[in-house]
Amino acid sequence: MPLQKRTLDDDSTFELIDDVCRRPHMFYANAESLRDVVALIDGISCGMNPPHGCLRLSEFVSGVFHLSDSLPWTTVVLAELGNLPFYDGGEALAKLFRDFRSTVRPAPPPN
Numbered sequence: 001m002p003l004q005k006r007t008l009d010d011d012s013t014f015e016l017i018d019d020v021c022r023r024p025h026m027f028y029a030n031a032e033s034l035r036d037v038v039a040l041i042d043g044i045s046c047g048m049n050p051p052h053g054c055l056r057l058s059e060f061v062s063g064v065f066h067l068s069d070s071l072p073w074t075t076v077v078l079a080e081l082g083n084l085p086f087y088d089g090g091e092a093l094a095k096l097f098r099d100f101r102s103t104v105r106p107a108p109p110p111n
Contacts, residue, residue: 021094
């Protein structure tokens with residue numbers, strides 16, 4: 001059976017990202033900062049929507065923080081949340097993704 005293609009819009013992907021944000025050491029034991037968590041999530045995003053990840057995410061994040069939508073979401077998040085303590089930053093990032101999730105529709109079922 002072939003693997004089902006998933007996108008960043010899938011519920012299971014959002015659940016994974018939420019878990020990564022809230023329990024980063026479960027997924028990357030050596031994570032030391034929010035930058036490590038953001039890099040892991042960016043890898044998930046690029047894997048789901050190659051080659052650059054979900055472009056709507058960058059637009060959304062830039063809009064939340066009132067910055068140029070030409071900036072990658074990773075740059076914006078690290079600039080805005082990077083000074084928070086590790087787990088507080090993860091919680092803030094999880095909330096950002098929950099807010100993003102509420103703006104996107106689930107992906108249509110595969111044909």
